[in-house]
Amino acid sequence: MAKELVKGNVAIVKGALLAGCEVYFGYPITPASEIAETASLLFPKLGRTFIQAESEVSAINMVYGAAGAGVRAMTASSGPGLSLKQEGISYCAGAELPCFIADIVRGGPGLGNIGPEQGDYNQIVHGGGHGNYKVIVLAPNSGQEMCDLTIKGFELADKWRTPVILLADGYTGQMMEQVDFPHSPATPTRKPWALYGDAESKQNLITSIYLSHSDLEKHNIKLQKKYSEIEKEEVMFEELHCDDAELVIVAYGISSRICRSAMDLARENGLKVGLFRPKSLFPFPSTRIAEIAGHVKGFLSVECSNGQMIRDVKLALNGKCPVEFYGRMGGEVPSAQEVYDVIRRQMAS
Secondary structure, three states, rough: OOEEEEEEHHHHHHHHHHHOOEEEEOOOOOOOOOHHHHHHHHHOOOEEEEEEEEOOOHHHHHHHHHHHHOOOOOEOOOOHHHHHHHHHHHHHHHOOOOEEEEEEEEOOOOOEEEEEEOOHHHHHHHOEEEEEOOEEEEEEOOHHHHHHHHHHHHHHHHHHOOEEEEEEHHHHHOOOOEEEOOOOOOOOOOOOOOOOOOOHOOOOOOOOOOOHHHOOOOOOOOOOOHHHHHHHOOOOEEOOOOOOEEEEEEOOHHHHHHHHHHHHHHOOOOOOEEEEEOOOEEEEOOHHHHHHHOOOOOOEEEEEEOOOOOOOOOHHOOOOOOEEEEEEOOOOOOHHHHHHHHHHHHHHH
């Protein structure tokens, strides 16, 4: 492993290169701009392609074209940029094109500000574009996972022929941490469904349009079956002290790191608190949360948003036990002491 002190945004680019990503199409936006900047420096040096598109809409449609040509392709942006990419993401999902997209979330709605937030959860996890589609969504909470889950994301994209989105907040993108980069880069293989401009692939058809109602329904049924298989096979999570916990905090991204400190503080003061961290937001670890609910008194969802993940937590619990919410918005991030105070109040009630 090669160790480097880098920003989380930079770790994404280096992870993508190690994953065999050949092309980057982007448009800069804070707090994700270091991704495009780093890609513009490193991709050409390694014989890969970097193109700064004229807009976010152009960037995602360039990804569509490159993915259809069988190469590993990516783009990155933040909240407003992801809103513009939603049509293209829906096209990629409909055409079953593997690609990788990083969303470094900033405050919203609208232009909002450049502070860290988690307010893109609904847009990304539940599909911001049109149609009956889903994408795999991975949620890192460290520089190391910005690299590791990027590499994993490219693998999952090819395995399932689907877009994969890395959902990270502005803090995780901007923090500098030590990252261990693997020495052995991936070597993507030829894809039998792709268009390579040769005789072997000339019969392949890549499209998301089905004019026949019955054909489109059959395609949708096929997609739903794939999503069900993903839910069975690709769930990722981390849990700490959940076996003996009376209260379990559910948090992802930067919120999970804050909540870990709050959990430690609670345990030091005799409160049996655990932490459950989803690493995949789709598929969401509903089954495991439901299992934990069998022996705890309650849950606390902590988010840098107005409470978007809590809906998935409630669906997983199906009324088995109560769940409360604590969150901050607009770029404000809760402190460990704030979360600990909420824990004390909830456990005392």
